[in-house]
Amino acid sequence: MRRYLARRLLLLVPVLVGVSVIVFMVLHLSPGDPVEIMLGAQATQADRARLRADLGLDQPVHVQYVRWLGHVARGDLGRSLWMKRPVLAEVLLRFQATLILAGTALLLSTTLGIALGVASATRPNSLLDRLSATASLFGASMPSFWLGIVLMVVFALRLGWLPASGMYAPYGGGGLLDLLAHLLLPAVTLAAASVTIIARLTRATMLETLGQDYIRTARAKGVVERGVVLRHGLKNALIPIVTVVGVQAGYLLGGAVLTETVFAWPGVGTLMVQGILARDVPLVQGCVLVVALSFVLVNLAVDLVYAWLDPRIRYE
C-alpha cells in the first residue's frame, strides 16, 4: 500500500511537467502577447520593445520555459507579469475561496444526489421518481450562469433574503454567518448540474443492485427494508457513484469559473480567466498547476476509497 502511494505520488511529477508544457505552448501559440495586451491601443514600438525585454519575453520560447522550470524547481512560481505579485501566494489565496465554494457544492450535490437517487430507485415510477427525472433533465440542460442570474434576481433582488455577490459583506463583515449567507447562492448554482448527474447514476446503479440475488437473500432472512437498501444495496452500488463523485469534484474545482464570475467569488477560476486574457504565463501556469494537482489528488483519493468500500480491491 505504501509503495503504491509512493508510486502514485511520484507519477505526479511527469503529469505536472506535461501539463505545464502544454499550457506554456498553448499560451505561446495563441495570437497576441502580454505586452500587446498590457499596452493596449496606445502602444508605441519603443514602449513595446522595452517592456518585452523587461519581462524577458524577447528570449526564445524554450529558454523562457527552462528558466521558468528552474525557478519552479526551487519552489518559486515567479511573479505575475500583469499584477506584479508573487504567483504562488496569490494562487493559494484564491484557491482557498474556490475550495470553500467547490467543497460546499460537492457536499450538497453528493448528499442530495445520493438521497434522490436512492429514493427514486426504491420507488421507481412514483411521483418522486418522475419529479426527480424532470428536475434532472432541467438541471443538466441549463447553463450555470443562467441559473446563477435567475437565483440572484429572485433571492437577492426580489426577495432581498441573500446578498447578490462577493464572499463577505463589503465592509465590517466577516465571520461564519456572513460567509454562509454569501456562499448559499453560488454553491447551489454550482451544485445543480452535479446533483442531477449523481442522482441519475445512483438511481440506475441502485436499481441494478436491488435486483441482485443477495438482496433477495437479505430480505428473506428478515433484514428490515432500510438495512436492505442502505447496507446491502447502497454500499454495493457505491463504487460507480464514488467514481462519478470524484470526477465531479475535479469538475467543480476547475469548472467553478462561470459561477465565480457571476457571483464575484474571489476564487482561482476568475484569477485564471484574467490571467488567460492577459496572456500572463506565470499566473496561468500557477493556477493550472494547483488545479491539476488537486485533480490528481482527488483521483488518488477515489482509488483509495475503492479499497475501503470493496475489500476485494487491494493495491500492491
Add this chain to the structure above:
Amino acid sequence: MSILTAWLVFLTVVLGLGAMAPPAAAQPAGTLVVGLVAEPVNLDPAQVTDLNSNRVGRRIVETLVTFPDESTQVVPGLAESWTVSKDGLRYTFKLRQGVRFHDGSPFNAEAVKDSIERQINPEHHFHKLGKYPFANYFFGNVKAVEVVDSSTVEFVLKEPRASFLAVLTAGAASIVSPTAVKKFGADYALQPVGTGPFKFASWERGQRVVLEKNPGYWRFPVKLDRVVFRPIVEDQARLTELLTGALDLIVGTPPDYVGQLESNPKVTLLKQVGAHVWYLGINNQKKPFDDKRVRQALNYAVNKEAIVRDVLKGTGSLSAGPVLPKTWGADAGLKPYPYDPERARKLLAEAGHPNGFSTTLWVPESGSGMQSPVAMSTVIQSNLKAVGVTVALQTMEWGAYLAKLRSKEQDLFALSWMAGNEDPDMVMYPLLHSSQWTPNGPNRALYKNEKFDELLHQARLTTDEKKRADLYRQAQRILVDDAPWIFVDHEIQTAAHAKRVQGFKLHPSFDLRVETISLK
C-alpha cells in the same frame, strides 16, 4: 437512513443559518462602496494601463497639474504655478508648500524628479523596481527633470510640445513618495503612498480595495471616512447590489440597463460625455480605400443616429472627427457626415464601383473603451450592404486583435481612443500623424496628408492656445474631407448611485472623483 438524514439536517441547518444572516447590511456611516467592472491590476498609475486601476490609484496620488471638476482644461494641482520658456523647451513649476505624503515625508522637487525619472532613466535607483508601460509614450520627449530648489522643479524637453501640460495630467505623471518606494521596493505598486484625498488601507484580492480618508488633505476636508472598491464583473450582479443597497455607486452601466435605472426611484443615473472617440478605421493605403470618394461614401452610408439610439441606448454622442465637441480645440462649424445612402452610392459609382465591392471588417469582442463593438459593427455591416459594399465581419479577442492590426493588412477595423483630456494633440497626433504609422505608433489607418501633418506639427510648437485652436480647426476640416475613418461616436459615460450619495459628478477624463462625495 441515519447518516444520510443527519447530513441533510446538518446541511439544512448550516445553510439555513446563512439565509438568516442579514443580507445587504447597510454600510457603516461614512463608508462609500463602489462597484467596479474589474479588479485593479495594481495601484501605481505609472505602472498600469487600464481604467479601473487608474480610477482607484488616482485617489491616492496626485499630479502637478490637474483638471477642474467639469472640464479637462489644465489647472494647478501640486504645482501652484508654472512658466514656459520662449523656445517651449523648459517648463518650470513652483510647487505647493507644506504638502506632505501620507507617510509624513514632505512633498518637494526631489519627489517630482524621482517620480518621473524612475520611469525614463534606466540608471535611476527606482527604475528596476517597476515596469512603466507608457514611459516612452508620455515622457519620451523629456530630456531631464532638474531640481532648482526644494520647491521649484524644471522639465527640460528634447523638442517643443505644446500639449506637455496635458501630458502631466496623466496618471503616469503622478508624484509618489520616494520614502515609500524605497521602503516597499517592487511591492510599492500594491500599497502606494501619495498626497491624495485618500490613503491606501487594505486590499483583499478579488474582493475589495479599501482606502481611508487623508485627514490632512491640502485641497479640502474629505467628508467620507473610507471608500471600498469591489470588483464585480457580471453586470446583473453589479446592478442587483446597487438596487439592494450593498453598493452605493456603479460606473459603466451597460446600455441595456440605462432605461431601467433611469426610471428607478431608488437610484440616480448620471451621464457625461467623455474624452473618447469610437471610430471605424479605414486602411487609407489599400485599394479601393486609397480613393477619397470611397471613404466619404462609407461615411455617408453609415447610420450613426441609429447606432447611438438603438445599440448604445443614448450612451454616445455623434462624432464629426476625433476632437471632443465643445472643447477649445473643436471646430464648432464641423458637422457629422449625414446618413445619405443615395449620395454614398453616387460617390461609389464615381469612384468606379457602381456595383460596390467586398471587404472585411475586423472587430474586437471587447476592449477598453470599445462600447458594444460587435453590435455596432453589425449595424455598420448592414448599412454598407445597403449601398452595395459587402462586408465580412471577423471578430477577434482583444489581444489577438491588437497584434493583427500591426500587420497593416486590415481593410476596415473598429477601434476607440481615450485621450484622458481634451487637448487635440493627445488624439489627433498619435492616431493620424504620418510619423505614427503602426507599428511605430497607433496610426492604424495609415493615414498621411502632408498639409495635415504640418498643421499638427506647427500646433505643437506654439503654446498660444488661440493659435493652436486655429491650426487644429484647419486640420479637422482636412480630416472631414479626407475621411480617413468612419467617424462614429464619443462615449457618454454613465454612473448610477444610491440616493444617499451627494455631490458626485462624472468627469470627462473618465476619472472617478469620489472625494467630492458626502453621504446623507
